[in-house]
Amino acid sequence: MATDHVDESEYVDEEEVFIDDGEVLQEVEDGEDHPMDEDDEADDVAELPSHDDADVTDTSEQHFEGHDGSVFVVACHPTEPLAVSGGEDDLGYIWDITDGEVIVKLTGHSDSVSSAAFSADGQMVATGGMDGKVRVWRRVGTENFRTWEFLTELQGPDEVIWLRWHPRGNVLLAGSNDSMVWLWQLPSGNTMQVFAGHTGPVQCGEFTPDGKRVVTACADGSLIMWDPRSPTAVFKLSPQDARFDTGGITSLAVNPSSTLAVVGGHDGSVRIINLTKGEIVGALGGHAEGDSVESIQFVNLSGNDSGPGVVVTGGTDGKACIWDLSTMRQRATLQHQDAVTTLLTVPAPKSHLIISGSADRTLRTWDGRTGTLLKEHSGHHGPVLGASLGLRGEVVVSAGDDGLCLVYTTEKEEQ
Template sequence: MSGDTPDIQESQDIYLNKDEMLEEDVEDTGEPMDDDEGDVEGDVDGDGDVQGDMEDQQAKLDMINAKDDSIQGFFNHKEPVYALSIHPINPDIVASGGGDDKAHIWSITDGEHAIAVLEGHTDSVTSTAFSSDGQLLATGGMDGFVKIWDSSDWSLKVDLQLGDECTWIDWHPRGNVLLTGCADSTIWMWKLPKGDNMNVFSGHTEMVTCGRFTPDGKSIVSASSDGSLIMWSPTEATPITKITGNDARFNLDGGITAMSVNPAGTIAVAGGAAGGVRAVNLANGQVVGSFECHKEGESIEAISFLPEGAAGQGPAGVVVTGGTDGVINVIDLTTMRVRNTITIEEPVTVLEFQKQSPFFTVGSVDHKVRIFDARTGTLCKELEGHSEPVLSIAVSSDGSRIISGSDDGTALVFEGDSNTK
C-alpha cells in the first residue's frame, strides 16, 4: 500500500525511537523499574499514566507489525466507513460513506487523493448507491435525508427528506427510480433527477430493515424488525403478499435483520435476530423452507443469492447466509438443504457476490476479508490490513478488486483471487 497516513507515520517514529522510550522507563539508578516498588504502584493504581502510555505505545507498535495485504487505501474518512459503491461504468471510481457525515469519491488506483467530497449530511452516511447508468449517486444518512448527486461534476441535484433515519436505498434496475427505507416503518419511492415522490408504502409497524426491487423491477420486497415481509405493487403501493410472525411457520424472533431475493424474483429468503432463516414463495406468501442452521440467539447479518449465470445455480437458486455466530451457510433452495457450512473465528458483518460468479467475499469482526467458493465452501483467499471490524464491502464486476470499509476509518483495496476472475 503506497503512502503513509499521519497515524502510521507517527507509529513509525515511535518504532524507530523505541530505545529512547525504554530508557525513559529506567530509574536514575540505571536499573529497570520494579513493578513492586511503591512509586510505580502509585502511578499504575493512581492516575494510570505509565500503564496507559505503555499500552498506547504497544498498540502503535502492533499496528506497525500487523500484516497488510492491501494494494491501495483511502484514509480521509477518519471515522467508520459504513458504505461502499463502485461506479457501474467506470470501475476505477468509488463512493464511500462514513461516520464523518460525508461521502467521498476516490480512485481505486490513487486512493490518497479524493476526487470529490460530498458534504451536507448532518449525521452518518450509511448508504451509497449508483444508478444503473452511473449518472446519479444516492447517499442516505441517519439525518433522515437522501441526497442525489450528478456524477459528471458531483454537484447536488436534489435533497430528499424522509420521515426518519434512512435505513437502506435501492435503485430500479433499469431506470432513475429510487427506493428509500425508513426507520419510521415507511418506504418512499422517488422519480429522479427531479425528486418527485411517486409513492409512500405503509404496511410495516416498525423499522424497515431491508428492501429492494425484484430483479425484473416489477415489484418491491421489504422486511421489518416487526417480523413481517411484504411484496408490494410499485404503482398501487399496496401489498401483493404479506407474511408476519402470526404464521408460526414464518415467525422470526426479534424481527428480520437481513433479506434477499433470488434472481428469478420468485423466492425471498429472510434471516432473523435470533438466528432463524426462512424461504418464502413471493407469489402466494407461503413458507417453502425453514432453516435453523445458525446458533440460536445469534442474528443473521448478511444474505446474498448466487448471481444469475453463475456456475452451480439451481432452478430455485442458491443462497448464502452469514451470522454473528461466525457461521456461513450455503443453502440450495432446489433441494432445500444446506450444501456447505463454513465457520470462521468471529461474527460475519457483510457478504457480497462477484457478478455472474460463484465466488463471494465476506467481511467480519476479526478485521479480515475472505473469499469463498459457494460450490464447495472452499476458502480461496484471506486478506488482512484493517485494525477494526469490517463494516462494508464492494467487489468489482470481474472480481479483480475488492474494497472493504472498516470501523478503523479506512477503506482498503485488495487484489481478488486469480481463480475468481
C-alpha cells in the first residue's frame, strides 16, 4: 500500500512525559472538588429553570431546517462560513451559516448519515453512514467555496461510527461497528491501512495533534495506538490491564503535545494514559457510577500547550467536570439538567471558554478558569446531539434531535 503521502520527517523522537513514571495512581472521588487558584470564583453553579416547549426562547442567529428527521452531526468549515450536517434522512448538506442557504445536497447514502467532516484545508468534505459508505466531495474552482463535486465513495466499513481527517494532510480515518479502523489517502481513495485489533465497535478515535500516531478505543474496553505506516499496533491496553476496566470506552481526547490521552468509560470512569510509555498513569472519579462519559476536551487555560494541561469531561449524569492534570484535582463542575452530549473548547485568544451541549436542549458557554456560566444558548425543542465551532470560534453551530441546526454567537453577553 502506498503511504508516501505521510511525511516521515514529521515522525520525531517521543516528547517529554509530564506525569512522572513513578507517580502513584490517584482516584478522585465523586464530588471532591478542590479550590481554584487565588482569584477564581467558586465553582458552584445555580440551578437554571427547566425548559418546557412552550417556554423555549430562541437565542440563535440563524436556523437550518433542511433535514427531515434528527440531525446527528454538524461540522464547520475551517475558514469559510459553511457547515456540513448529516441526519437520519440519509442526507448530508453543506450550507451557509450566515443565511441558512443550501450550498449542496450530499446524496448517495442508504441509511442515516452519522458522521461528517471537512478536511484540514477545507478543500474536501466526507460523510459516513450507518450503511457503511464513506462518500467524499471536493471543492470546484479557486474563486469561492460555493461549488462542490462528488469525488469518490470509499468502501470497507460495516457501519461508520466516526470520521477524522489528518490534522495537516488529505488522509481520512474511520471507525467501524465491525471492530475495524480504516485509513484512506485522498483524492485517490486508495486504502492505506486497515487496523485490526479491537473486538467490538470502535467507539472513538483520533489522530494525535502532531499527526504522527492514531489512537482508537472500543466498546470492548481496549485502547490501541497505531503508527499510520504500519498495521501493527504500537501498544494495546485491554480491560484486563490494571485499572482499565471501564465497561467499554465511549470517549477519547489527546493533549496538544500528543503525550497523554484521556478516555471515558460507559461506567463513568476516566483514565489517563501516557502515550509514550503505553501505561495508565491516573484515574479521575468525578462522574456518577454507571453514567457514561460522552465527551472529553482539553482546555488551554494558560495560553500555551506546555504541561499536562486541563481537561473537561462530560457525562450522562449531566455534569461536565474540569480537571487539572498537573495536580489530578477537580477544578469545577459545570451542571446541565440532562446528559452532556458534546463539549467544545474555543481557540485562542478565547481558549478559556468551554461550550457544552446537552439533552436538556441547551448549549452553555462557561469560563473554564472559574466554572462560571457566561451564556445559555436555547432554541432547540429536542436534545442537542452535536455541535461545532465556526469562524475561528466566533460562532457555535448545533445539531438537534428536533431536525434543526442552529447558529449561535459565542461572545459573552453584556453585563
